[in-house]
Amino acid sequence: MPLSAKDDKVDYFTDNGYGNAVGPPAGVHHNGVTYVAYQGPDEDAWVASYNHETGEWVGPLLAGESAMEQRGNIDNHGKPAMVIDDEGYIHIFYGGHGGTAGLGENKLGNYNNGEQRHVVSTKPFDITSWEMRKNISPFGTYSQVIKMDNGDIYLFFRHGAHRSNWVYQRSTDNGRTFEDVVSIALSKRRTDIAAVDSWYLKFLKAPGDKIAARVYYHICNDPPHVGERQNGYYMVMSAEDQLWRNIHGDVLEMPLTKEYADQHALAVNTGEKWVHGGDLALDSKGYPHFLLYLGDENGKPWGGPKLLHHCRWNGEEWLFHGGDEKTLSKRGNLHVPSPENVNVLMTEGTKLRWWNSKDGGKTLNPGKTYFEVEDGTLMISDFIENAHPDARLLVARKVDNSDFRRVYLVGDNGAIQRSRFEAEILTEAQKALPPVKND
Known part of the structure; x- marks a missing residue:
């Protein structure tokens, strides 16, 4: 690629968003840096960061692989949710749509696909290296995460597919461990019609x-x-x-x-x-x-x-x-x-x-x-936590007959730009993939 291409600026920071790439609380601004997560190829969790003082981008980088089986469509239920703990480590919860029977018995619901996973940065405020922690229920979907003023972390999710309880797990040690699941909305069979009670919840600090x-x-x-x-x-x-x-x-x-x-x-x-x-x-x-x-x-x-x-x-x-x-x-x-x-x-x-x-x-x-x-x-996406005025939310754009999306970090002055050379990371093989059903 000629050197001039590196100076060609675009409004999007990546072109590898996948399906309904953005949604839950998937961004945090801290100490002049905005950290974001989104759904990338194969429904994996991808991350990027932007330093508002220096104008430097890091990423996007793969943070965690998804267990979602494509099955002829894009599931979209496991989009990543992000939080930063009081020690500065970045946590991402992603990848679940109820899990599968192979993960064990789901006593609070039924199964569908994927596995709710938890990955953590290996260094504070650093998105370049990640490790997985097996300390949450694998049966979650619609993961949402909130950190309280005392540092406690609450992870909310539906414990399975449609016919499942909504629950939370709490961590009091910066996400090293999580307490047992607590149910807050019950899924149960109705006696008047052939149906089961189910729910959708959204949470806010x-x-x-x-x-x-x-x-x-x-x-x-x-x-x-x-x-x-x-x-x-x-x-x-x-x-x-x-x-x-x-x-x-x-x-x-x-x-x-x-x-x-x-x-x-x-x-x-x-x-x-x-x-x-x-x-x-x-x-x-x-x-x-x-x-x-x-x-x-x-x-x-x-x-x-x-x-x-x-x-x-x-x-x-x-x-x-x-x-x-x-x-x-x-x-x-x-x-x-x-x-x-x-x-x-x-x-x-x-x-x-x-x-x-x-x-x-x-x-x-x-x-x-x-x-x-x-x-x-x-x-x-939802509004970014503690948002900088220049980076309020993520925007994903469908531009052609493709399952891939350009993703923008947008604020009061428009989208934050970067070089086209850095933003366009799709491989030729990915660009050539035929679209699948986007649920």
Whole structure:
């Protein structure tokens, strides 16, 4: 490659994102460096870092290999989640969609694919070398990780495939060991219809040494399985006593059942609408806000097109509104600087744009375009922890008939650039691979 190519700058930092490459809390900014993780070839965990003072990139580098069997599609359930412990070691949890029977007996759910794995950097704040630790359940999927102010690490996940409990494991020694699994949402067979109760949860570190959770319910039908999901629930755990409470402060019985959650933790009943859950945020008063995407069944296995809705607690009651046709099939990250000022950073084809509300989410109006590309479609990660203004989130871009994605580190001044020579790392063999089904 001619030397001039090394000076050719591009907005993406890598071209080897794979499938739905970004999603969970997969980035941390610490002491002037942003560390990120994403799903790369074969659904492995890849990492990179950017030094905001020197402008130096490190990586992307392979941090951990996945056990996911492709089986004719890209699974996408094991995207990496990152945390940095109090000693500076970087931890990544990834690779699971319920595990397999070959990993042992899953007493809290069923099996599907892959293996939840835990890799740790061998040196503090250094992404160049990694080791695997066999100290968590291999049956996890949708891995999410939170570090508390005292350094305790909480790893949340669904303990298996659809018909499995949601659980957490806690580490009090910087991830060297994890305590036994604790169930917080129960999967159980229903007696009224041929289905099993299932759940989807999203977690957020909250003030006062607490962890907040947005919950929604999934009716896991016997075959044929469809994507019917309903309602929105909310609860908070205090790290001091390990108890979960509802919005009124009442202690909840764990693990949650559907019947109990309907009585004690329900924020919104979505009725006949099918729902997918969205982002969770807290406003300046500590009140929760979360997004839900609602649509009709439309006779389709995963329901019809969905419109964004917003749910919030105002100190006295839950308020629920939305359904503007302008938000059709859009997805976004939630930022709530005050109870009345609600901002959603939404994907719109080739762009990310802020949608803003001054009335607590009742009405959302399009605002400033935050990031834009010439063609393709975009997917975004959660906001990076303790984000630097120049690096708020990861953006993955599908640019052609390929399963590989360009991945961008995007902030208030656009994408952080690097040389094309460093960013384009796909091999010719990978570029030539035919696309597979992208679940």
